[in-house]
Amino acid sequence: MGKIRFGLIGSGWRAEFYIRIARAIPDQYELTEVLIRDKEKGEKFAETFGVKVVNSLDDLMQSNPDYVVLSIKRGTVTDYLIDLFKKGIPVLCETPPGETIESLEELWEQAKKYDAKIQIAEQYFLQPLYASWLKVIQDGKLGEVSNVNLSSLHGYHGTSMIRKFLNIDFDNCVMYGKRFSFDVTETYGREGMLFDGETFSCRRDRLTLEFENGKVAFFDFSDPAQYHSFIRTRQLTIQGVRGEIDDLTVRYLTPDNVPVTQELNRIDLGRYSNQEWSHFALMLGEEFVYKTPFKNARLNDDEIAVATCMLLMGEYLSTGKPFYSLDEALQDTYLSLMMEEALNHPNIEIRTSIRAWAEA
Incomplete structure (x- = not known):
């Protein structure tokens, strides 16, 4: 290309x-x-x-x-x-x-x-870490995935990753949850780190999504602190019949049912005595589970993912x-709108329905 x-x-x-x-x-x-x-x-x-x-x-x-x-x-x-x-x-x-x-x-x-x-x-599914998690699932290390606890992304970004982790298409679900509010100290924003010790009220959304096929997602997000905080981090647990992902730790069984525990290891150039500066890959043991498509490009993870979208858009027009x-995006946005509906009616079950884009 x-x-x-x-x-x-x-x-x-x-x-x-x-x-x-x-x-x-x-x-x-x-x-x-x-x-x-x-x-x-x-x-x-x-x-x-x-x-x-x-x-x-x-x-x-x-x-x-x-x-x-x-x-x-x-x-x-x-x-x-x-x-x-x-x-x-x-x-x-x-x-x-x-x-x-x-x-x-x-x-x-x-x-x-x-x-x-x-x-x-x-x-997000093209960011290095999320892409690595998906590769572990796609390689079958966890077996059939049944449930996910996601605490890192809001709204439609969260529903997108939930559906990909659970391999959900346009299945209906029942969702219920509640919105809470807690004080948290500001640590940084888009302009950089903050040291004044000011606090603000931060909402925390907790929802359960039960899909028709029996798979379940537990959604947990603190807005806006979770994207811009040194004291509110991400958390991810994905469980399958033969293993689980616990953030950077992967536990799974070999074909002989021997339990294995490995850590995802990020490889960045430009740290310590290395003279370059760029992301290179993530590894699980001896295996690369992600390599950046843009060798030596000085991009952060989100920029790498956006640049990958641009690359794949070119391939889409060619092939x-x-x-x-669009139907994927509409479904994820629809689910996020229904999540807001559930949060506006605490602990009341909200049911989704098949929309026009899912009938095509």
Whole structure:
């Protein structure tokens, strides 16, 4: 595959990822132009980031990108996507693709109507650690997985990983739970570490999802502390009939039923006396369970995952092979909306139903 040329729609924090990735891997990605409709805001953005900014979709498409990345506010994404569908423009859309069940259903109908070329940039299953956990499961070390306890991702990101860990398609489920609130001390944010000792009230969502096939997910997330805290970390337990993942520890049985315990070992270049600086791989014992597709690129884990989405989007346009399709994204967003419904009705069972995208 040759260099991927992409246009970018949006100017927020997530949109900046794509600019950094294009600069870090210039032999694979080229950012053609950025679309910002507000002229004054666009001029400031162009000066700040050293990119070419245009003010209309027609101008953006003059640069003939392979696809556009849509990274705009959640409330306007559905209408913008439909406009791109009508124009036949391939799009890699940031999550989520909508914010109500009605908007999700409308988006599905419009995507079918215009035979849209779309994938969703749901990146977490492509992050090195999450990809490693999935590889351990896919290699069969745990046997059939029956339950997962996930405490690291919110909403649709969490439901995406739950379905992948449990190998769930569009199965219905019953969910119930409750929202709590606890004080926690701030330790850092997007701007860096904090040392003032200020506290804030942080909500903690606890839900149980029981799927029709008997598999169960326990969802636990503290928002917003869990993404930005040195004292609120992630926790993951995945249990199968022949083993379990307990965060970085993997326990499983050999074919002769001998119990084995191993640790996931992260390999980063540029630490201590090493002169490079980049992520390389994760290993389980003697086995590589993940290798970055971007050798020597100076990217953090989330940037690696987003860059992988961009790479897979190029492959999708070349081969038709999806990596995170619209129906998958709609299902995960739908489940997250139903989780909010359950949290708004504490400890009351909420049942999901088959939606239009699952009937295709």
